[in-house]
Amino acid sequence: MIRRHALQSGGSPAKTIVGWERFDDYPKPAEHEPLGINYVYDFDRKKLRVECPELDLVVVDLPIGKGVAEQISMSDGGDKLAGWPCWIQEPAYPYCPRCGELMQFVFQLTTDGHVPFMFGDQGIAYLFQCSQHPEVVAFEWQCH
Numbered sequence: 001m002i003r004r005h006a007l008q009s010g011g012s013p014a015k016t017i018v019g020w021e022r023f024d025d026y027p028k029p030a031e032h033e034p035l036g037i038n039y040v041y042d043f044d045r046k047k048l049r050v051e052c053p054e055l056d057l058v059v060v061d062l063p064i065g066k067g068v069a070e071q072i073s074m075s076d077g078g079d080k081l082a083g084w085p086c087w088i089q090e091p092a093y094p095y096c097p098r099c100g101e102l103m104q105f106v107f108q109l110t111t112d113g114h115v116p117f118m119f120g121d122q123g124i125a126y127l128f129q130c131s132q133h134p135e136v137v138a139f140e141w142q143c144h
């Protein structure tokens with residue numbers, strides 16, 4: 001099935017960005033493992049071990065089910081420039097069609113945020129750019 005999403009005829013009124021608010025943003029748990037954080041679950045003991053070999057860091061006997069990964073870091077789910085994508089599903093960085101490199105996250109738009117548009121079922125849209133080919137951008141969205 002293919003879903004088509006289009007703005008109503010005439011689109012929505014233009015808005016101007018009048019300012020930015022700086023804040024810290026971190027990757028969602030789904031990106032922790034590729035970034036070097038490993039979670040080792042001991043379901044019999046209901047304990048969790050978190051390891052980051054690059055930092056020679058090991059934390060043991062954390063309680064399972066207490067949102068440890070979410071407490072380590074989360075991504076903001078609002079409209080934003082830069083930071084980390086707030087993936088609704090699994091991380092899905094696109095590859096540049098020219099050089100094959102993973103593209104970099106640039107911008108995020110949420111359903112009915114500053115842009116009055118619904119990306120699927122309360123979805124979030126992401127804009128990416130190739131670091132080697134700045135004229136190459138990709139747009140994708142995920143929803144629940």
Ligand SMILES: [Zn+2]
Nearest residue numbers: 096099130133
């Ligand atoms: Zn490229």
